[in-house]
Amino acid sequence: MSRGKARAALLGELEEAMRRSSAQGVLYGQAVADIAGISGSDLECLDFLNLEGRVTAGRLAEVTGLTTGAITGVVDRLEKAGYVRRERDESDRRKVFITVVPEATAKIGQFYVPMQQAMQKVWSGYSEEELRLLLRFALDGYKGVLEATEALKTVIDAPAEKRASLKTPKPRR
Amino acid sequence: MSRGKARAALLGELEEAMRRSSAQGVLYGQAVADIAGISGSDLECLDFLNLEGRVTAGRLAEVTGLTTGAITGVVDRLEKAGYVRRERDESDRRKVFITVVPEATAKIGQFYVPMQQAMQKVWSGYSEEELRLLLRFALDGYKGVLEATEALKTVIDAPAEKRASLKTPKPRR
DNA sequence: CTAATTATCTTAGCGACTAAGATATATATC
DNA sequence: GATATATATCTTAGTCGCTAAGATAATTAG
Numbered sequence: 523m524s525r526g527k528a529r530a531a532l533l534g535e536l537e538e539a540m541r542r543s544s545a546q547g548v549l550y551g552q553a554v555a556d557i558a559g560i561s562g563s564d565l566e567c568l569d570f571l572n573l574e575g576r577v578t579a580g581r582l583a584e585v586t587g588l589t590t591g592a593i594t595g596v597v598d599r600l601e602k603a604g605y606v607r608r609e610r611d612e613s614d615r616r617k618v619f620i621t622v623v624p625e626a627t628a629k630i631g632q633f634y635v636p637m638q639q640a641m642q643k644v645w646s647g648y649s650e651e652e653l654r655l656l657l658r659f660a661l662d663g664y665k666g667v668l669e670a671t672e673a674l675k676t677v678i679d680a681p682a683e684k685r686a687s688l689k690t691p692k693p694r695r
Numbered sequence: 696m697s698r699g700k701a702r703a704a705l706l707g708e709l710e711e712a713m714r715r716s717s718a719q720g721v722l723y724g725q726a727v728a729d730i731a732g733i734s735g736s737d738l739e740c741l742d743f744l745n746l747e748g749r750v751t752a753g754r755l756a757e758v759t760g761l762t763t764g765a766i767t768g769v770v771d772r773l774e775k776a777g778y779v780r781r782e783r784d785e786s787d788r789r790k791v792f793i794t795v796v797p798e799a800t801a802k803i804g805q806f807y808v809p810m811q812q813a814m815q816k817v818w819s820g821y822s823e824e825e826l827r828l829l830l831r832f833a834l835d836g837y838k839g840v841l842e843a844t845e846a847l848k849t850v851i852d853a854p855a856e857k858r859a860s861l862k863t864p865k866p867r868r
Numbered sequence: 869c870t871a872a873t874t875a876t877c878t879t880a881g882c883g884a885c886t887a888a889g890a891t892a893t894a895t896a897t898c
Numbered sequence: 899g900a901t902a903t904a905t906a907t908c909t910t911a912g913t914c915g916c917t918a919a920g921a922t923a924a925t926t927a928g
Contacts, residue, residue, distance in 0.1 A: 532826050533818055539833035544717050546840040553847055561884070580906060592885055594908055599884095616893045616906040636846035640839035645706055647835065652828060653705050659829055660712035662820065666813035667719040673809035674726055734915070753875060765916055767877055772915095789875040789924045 554633045560603060563588065567596050568605055568630060571622045578611070579618045605630070727806045733776060736761065740769050741778055741803060744795045751784075752791045778803070 555565040567582050574581075583593045597620055600606040605626040611617035645653065728738040740755050747754075756766045770793055773779045778799040784790035818826065 529823055536830045536833060539837055543837035543840050544720055547717055550840060550844050589886055637843040640843035644835045644839040650702055656832055657709045660709060662817045664712055664716035666817040667716050667723060670810040670813035671723050762917055
């Protein structure tokens with residue numbers, strides 16, 4: 523019995539530890555946004571722009587799940603704060619490309635340095651084989667959460683009557 | 696060279712996979728809140744209440760980082776929706792204990808079933824020893840993110856001048 | 869009893885969001 | 899080429915949840 527923790531208890535601890543670090547990760551992101559003086563959505567867009575380089579306003583709406591109207595506000599704020607520029611697409615003048623100004627990338631990037639350093643430190647404690655296991659788990663976990671999100675939609679659509687009917691189910695906007 | 700992926704590439708993939716699953720996890724939580732017809736903050740409080748059982752309004756403000764005024768609104772909405780009840784503390788009548796009504800626990804709980812099932816499925820693919828490694832990593836990771844959050848505050852306090860000075864640093868509220 | 873403290877609620881105002889529709893440009897059909 | 903439809907973004911009006919400040923009520927200290 524002393525050989526190995528009971529699996530159920532192990533899973534419980536694992537779940538809690540993951541929940542905690544995930545929540546703390548969200549807090550970190552919010553802290554970065556606060557320091558940068560922008561909203562969480564603004565930072566999310568800025569991060570995406572840094573990855574993709576040059577993206578239309580409409581694409582930002584897609585990936586963030588915001589309306590195009592909200593994105594107009596996001597870009598207005600980011601542009602006013604000097605983080606991004608609007609550039610009309612010359613071949614299709616309806617489109618507006620958003621680009622990050624290089625100095626902004628550096629300025630925001632510095633706020634992620636502490637996180638990168640902390641993660642490097644953590645990773646340094648693992649062998650390559652162990653890291654491969656972690657990667658497998660991270661990929662499995664992502665797939666799992668995706669599945670769960672899909673399954674959740676099923677729960678919604680199924681017994682539409684019994685759903686959130688503790689009181690009024692709040693009319694869908 | 697074919698023996699084992701280069702460590703740097705491995706770490707890159709690991710980082711991305713973790714970032715993705717974390718982001719998807721946030722989306723899942725938001726989806727649950729949407730279905731339940733409450734805000735993200737409301738759900739956060741409800742989850743905490745389910746863990747702790749019976750908690751004062753002030754404690755909710757502490758753990759969520761919201762003001763007491765905001766908590767009044769949260770509890771108002773949750774109570775109106777029938778998820779919680781207010782109960783004055785008889786021995787100190789300034790305090791208000793919030794309790795979850797049992798049916799609400801069940802009602803919200805069902806939205807987490809898909810996630811629990813997906814995670815069980817994932818975990819079933821790992822040996823107990825592998826799970827122990829994952830737990831070690833989750834704990835290390837949590838510590839790392841906490842450290843990073845601390846270190847980030849240092850970045851803030853240090854060269855107060857150069858911070859977010861791309862334009863105006865936006866006055867602290 | 870009075871003053872200070874504690875716990876919650878109220879009020880005013882703000883920022884970010886959605887829904888709907890306006891505007892400008894592009895594409896398809898005749 | 900003219901007309902209709904589609905696409906991409908912006909504008910407007912209204913909503914929601916938040917904070918800051920202070921009001922209210924109950925408790926504790928002097």
